[in-house]
Amino acid sequence: MPRHVAYLAAMFLLCAPVAAQEKTGSKPGFTLQPGTVRIVLMRPSIRVGAQSTGGMNEPNADWTDQARRHLTQALHDAQSQLGNVVVDYEEGASGDGPLLTQYTQLFGAVADSVIEYQFFPGNRLPTKKRDKGFEWGVGADIGKLRSLSGANYALFINTHDEYGSTGRKMLQIVAAMGGVGITSGVHVGHAGLIDLTTGELVWLNADRQMGGDVRTAEGAAKRVAQLLGGFPGKAAP
């Protein structure tokens, strides 16, 4: 094995997080009783593409369309089983659409930060580790949006999938021979509840290794079941 490959392999092993990743978090004390609140299901952010050999995302519009169709259906099927009234987001004449798109993207950044700095215990930020809380949010201004009036919570859902190209899979094999672990494919999903009174993130399910091929109906149903697993207020199966 070339010396630089061995060196990098050792460096990677030293760098790799040793603690297991958590996948669900909620604000301490947060509970939701069935039949007590109104939840708005925001338009999901769905991105599907291929992962190049170098790990770059190559968006695929056809796959994204397929995933959007199947995930929308799977969410529609799941909506009535969440224990509370869950309605689809309607922009109406509010003009809130572009801002809500930004909130959806901001939610994604918050959820990614929770994964990185809360769900990996070994990587927690010292200021957050000490208070042992779950202090995340998008700001209280979201509750002032006209199109969300009358709702108690907003349910955000993001999925981002990149299916590994042949080259990427080959790289994975070559790297494994050098002792370096490289993943092929990206399958990230976030489902989170934002309290519309405070803007706080009160519940989050998030994982960077989600299951289910979202390009198929069966896979999308599996993904939605995983995203909404343990949803607050939902009756146990």
Place this chain on the structure above:
Amino acid sequence: MKLLPLLIALAAATPAVANSLVSPGVRPGIARSKLAATPVGEWNRLSRVGGNNVEVWTIDGDLLNKISFYGGIGRGRTLLRQVDRKRQPLPQVSATMLLTDIPALLETTYRAQGAVVQMSIDTQQPATLGTRKAIRFTYSFTRSTDEVQRKGEAIGTMVDGALYLVTYEAPSLYFFDRDIAKYRALLNSLAL
């Protein structure tokens, strides 16, 4: 297949040793340089950095609020560690750089390696960093990786041909305004 750059990128992107607490009080030697600051509140110093003379502080994570210190980047060096020198070459610091070249250096760096799809330098004005002449500028940008619109505010100067730059970046929505006062308080305490 160019394996080495990919492995370097992978190792660089993986969390290393634990992040550390930045307590209130004098903090010398930031980014292994002459930069010093006296924060009044607590910050988290990320273990993951983008270069030898780069240090990153945050409150909630680098996607949500991020102060980057670039401490004395010398002639011929880049702001960030180059991931792919051949296909994504980064601009280098020049000893003859003018203060007004600093915003463009940051923008070119981000466009080359930061997956930035939109970026604009919004304002520029003379300033001082410690006792030295500097440039203060604001900017906005969006990365293709998360499509979040972010704003930035920075101050930079050249000392003996080396670049000293401090940037604050956060999502335009909620986070930038929430934490800008903490950044500016820190900025007022900077010494060089």
